[in-house]
Amino acid sequence: MFERKVPVPIMLNRIDVPIMVKIIDVIQETDNVKTFTLDISLNAKPGQFVNIWLPGIDEKPFSVAEDNGKTLKITFFAIGEFTKKLFACNVGDKIGIRGPYGRAYSWKPNSTLALIAGGYGAAPMYFLAQKAVETNCIIYFIVGAKSKNHLLYLNTISSLPKTFLHIATDDGSMGHKGYNTEVLEKILQKHHIHQVFGCGPEMMLYSVFNLCKKYKTEGQLSMERYMKCGFGVCGQCVMDNTGERVCMEGAVMTTQQLSCIEEFGKYHRDKEGLKKPF
Amino acid sequence: MADLSVTFAGVHFTNPIVLASGIMGITANSLIHVAHKGKLGGVTTKSIWLTPHQGHKNPVMLGTEHYFINAVGVPDAGIEKAKEELRIYKENKSVPLIANVIASSETDYGMITEAITELEPDLIEVNISCPNIEDEFGKPLACSRVKAAEVTKICKSKTHIPVVIKMSPNVENPVEIAQACEDAGADGLCCFNTFGPGMLIDLESRMPILANKVGGVSGPGIKPLVLKMVNDIYKAVKIPIIGTGGVLTGKDALEMMMCGATLVGVGTMIYYYDIQGFVDMAIEMNDWLDEHNIKNITEIIGALNR
Numbered sequence: 001m002f003e004r005k006v007p008v009p010i011m012l013n014r015i016d017v018p019i020m021v022k023i024i025d026v027i028q029e030t031d032n033v034k035t036f037t038l039d040i041s042l043n044a045k046p047g048q049f050v051n052i053w054l055p056g057i058d059e060k061p062f063s064v065a066e067d068n069g070k071t072l073k074i075t076f077f078a079i080g081e082f083t084k085k086l087f088a089c090n091v092g093d094k095i096g097i098r099g100p101y102g103r104a105y106s107w108k109p110n111s112t113l114a115l116i117a118g119g120y121g122a123a124p125m126y127f128l129a130q131k132a133v134e135t136n137c138i139i140y141f142i143v144g145a146k147s148k149n150h151l152l153y154l155n156t157i158s159s160l161p162k163t164f165l166h167i168a169t170d171d172g173s174m175g176h177k178g179y180n181t182e183v184l185e186k187i188l189q190k191h192h193i194h195q196v197f198g199c200g201p202e203m204m205l206y207s208v209f210n211l212c213k214k215y216k217t218e219g220q221l222s223m224e225r226y227m228k229c230g231f232g233v234c235g236q237c238v239m240d241n242t243g244e245r246v247c248m249e250g251a252v253m254t255t256q257q258l259s260c261i262e263e264f265g266k267y268h269r270d271k272e273g274l275k276k277p278f
Numbered sequence: 279m280a281d282l283s284v285t286f287a288g289v290h291f292t293n294p295i296v297l298a299s300g301i302m303g304i305t306a307n308s309l310i311h312v313a314h315k316g317k318l319g320g321v322t323t324k325s326i327w328l329t330p331h332q333g334h335k336n337p338v339m340l341g342t343e344h345y346f347i348n349a350v351g352v353p354d355a356g357i358e359k360a361k362e363e364l365r366i367y368k369e370n371k372s373v374p375l376i377a378n379v380i381a382s383s384e385t386d387y388g389m390i391t392e393a394i395t396e397l398e399p400d401l402i403e404v405n406i407s408c409p410n411i412e413d414e415f416g417k418p419l420a421c422s423r424v425k426a427a428e429v430t431k432i433c434k435s436k437t438h439i440p441v442v443i444k445m446s447p448n449v450e451n452p453v454e455i456a457q458a459c460e461d462a463g464a465d466g467l468c469c470f471n472t473f474g475p476g477m478l479i480d481l482e483s484r485m486p487i488l489a490n491k492v493g494g495v496s497g498p499g500i501k502p503l504v505l506k507m508v509n510d511i512y513k514a515v516k517i518p519i520i521g522t523g524g525v526l527t528g529k530d531a532l533e534m535m536m537c538g539a540t541l542v543g544v545g546t547m548i549y550y551y552d553i554q555g556f557v558d559m560a561i562e563m564n565d566w567l568d569e570h571n572i573k574n575i576t577e578i579i580g581a582l583n584r
Contacts, residue, residue, distance in 0.1 A: 007551060007558065009343060009550040010550065010552055011341060011343070011550060017340045017341070017342060018340075018480070018487060019480075020482035020483060051336075051337070053487070055480060055483035055485040055487075056483075056485055059336035059489075060336070094482060094483075228350065229338065231339075231341070231549060232302075232549070233301055233302070233339055233341075233545075233546070233548050233549050234302070234338065234350060235301065235302030236304060238308040239307075243307035243308040243312070245302075269305075271333065272355040273353075273354070273355050273359060274355045
């Protein structure tokens with residue numbers, strides 16, 4: 001019998017031409033942050049991202065805040081032209097989606113993990129925590145924000161089993177007054193942590209990276225760069241000096257990987273590829 | 279082990295697979311990373327403009343198992359940034375570098391060619407065939423025999439580095455345009471840029487999906503079209519050809535060479551098989567040559583029976 005020997009393309013388990021899906025639920029998290037539940041599952045894993053398309057307007061990448069096999073959630077901050085338009089969408093409206101993209105977080109079952117989130121990084125971190133506790137992990141979950149009003153997902157995180165929630169705010173309006181990384185350091189001193197996971201602003205991640213080095217703990221951090229295709233072709237999100245792509249060799253990168261990346265914590269590139277310092 | 283090395287316009291490549299322009303070519307480190315990990319013969323930069331140029335909004339690239347479409351719009355930070363990146367590339371002594379340049383007028387093509395020459399790339403590829411910036415600049419110069427020849431002449435007069443013209447497949451007379459470029463002094467041809475432009479639409483919103491509405495089509499479906507035109511051009515010119523379009527596997531690359539290509543440009547393949555696909559291509563090419571007892575890959579260039 002003749003056998004067709006065709007290598008299996010890597011793109012078959014995702015959608016690369018956006019499809020329009022209904023928003024089936026909207027939660028107003030804070031003044032500027034909303035969570036949309038979309039009527040689709042892409043079998044996304046914690047740490048992966050999707051591209052959201054508003055026809056005729058633009059398309060941007062978003063971390064997945066949950067994918068339960070039936071629906072998919074994104075939590076976003078109305079900060080630019082695109083996210084403000086997205087913010088104005090209601091239940092029943094349709095938006096475009098494609099993905100999922102990027103490497104996901106990988107954790108060891110039955111271990112003790114520290115999860116650190118800055119700002120809306122709490123959403124993808126919650127997704128990770130939810131999946132990790134299912135594999136019998138114990139979780140120290142540290143969330144940080146400017147002030148009490150900017151903290152996200154506190155109730156949902158508190159409701160997770162085997163999860164210890166720690167809070168830090170810049171102004172001290174709730175929890176520790178100061179950086180969430182200061183809380184992380186105390187946890188690393190006090191407990192035996194197997195892995196550290198981080199999502200948030202790059203300078204926060206850079207501090208987490210240094211703490212991982214100091215306490216010789218393995219870390220996985222979710223990186224963000226200006227992106228176009230999301231599937232490794234355009235080269236827009238490459239990092240110096242390894243040339244790795246955030247969409248393919250990230251978005252979740254190990255601290256080992258990041259130790260070779262010179263631009264980490266220093267600069268990123270704009271649409272035209274020009275360097276912009278943090 | 280067959281010898282996969284080829285010489286193109288006097289430049290030696292350890293294997294015929296080169297990264298096509300517009301793919302992962304934004305930074306020097308990106309090119310070095312792909313060249314190393316993919317064990318490539320050579321790499322091509324993204325198209326470089328004299329002055330910064332903004333691209334299109336997202337989405338700029340879409341793909342399915344059958345085809346790929348893009349309208350990135352050739353964004354670039356201009357020659358000054360390119361100088362910094364190309365210097366880093368040269369310092370790393372990686373595989374031969376093809377610098378791809380673009381401009382909006384014949385005079386500017388001359389100026390960018392002159393500017394890029396200072397950085398001493400191994401080849402200069404002149405992009406006169408981008409199908410997704412027509413709104414801004416009109417029909418590509420590659421669609422006119424006269425204009426294609428004029429640009430070739432101007433670029434040749436500004437550099438001592440071999441000049442390769444990137445051709446458009448979207449013309450009635452590709453052979454005549456190829457001959458006109460050869461007569462004007464081109465040292466090689468890159469056949470081809472993407473097809474179209476084409477369009478993908480979304481039924482629900484009744485909107486074209488690419489922000490630019492239309493974009494160049496590439497991917498597996500264009501291979502037979504490219505093979506035919508490469509062969510037609512091969513029979514009509516003496517200068518070497520970079521065969522580009524729809525190549526996903528080592529056997530595809532061999533077919534392209536059999537039709538007359540000396541180098542094989544590969545880009546969209548990354549979408550299907552990622553960087554590892556380049557390594558697999560070279561292995562497959564070598565295995566086929568060994569099986570057929572061919573010692574040197576150059577033996578199959580243009581070896582199509584007809």
